[in-house]
Amino acid sequence: MKTYRIEIDANLCSAFGSCVDAAPHVFELNGGGVADARTAETDDAGVVEAARSCPMGAIAVYRADGCERVA
Numbered sequence: 001m002k003t004y005r006i007e008i009d010a011n012l013c014s015a016f017g018s019c020v021d022a023a024p025h026v027f028e029l030n031g032g033g034v035a036d037a038r039t040a041e042t043d044d045a046g047v048v049e050a051a052r053s054c055p056m057g058a059i060a061v062y063r064a065d066g067c068e069r070v071a
């Protein structure tokens, strides 16, 4: 099991791309102009910074072993 579970609200995403800067191995901008996560779970702590940096609050990061939200 990985450390973090990621959820992106595509309705909030405005494609600023700061999540891609913070965690380029996890996030990418798709052709529709919103962010996608390459994986739903990861050990990459950059996802926490990605969530904190998102100006739209579109990214939620949880501990993969429970429901605790970390960012």
Ligand code: SF4
Binding pocket: 008, 012, 013, 014, 015, 016, 017, 018, 019, 020, 034, 035, 053, 054, 055, 056, 057, 058, 059
């Ligand atoms: S930082 Fe937020 S608004 Fe910008 S691309 Fe990522 S999820 Fe979308």
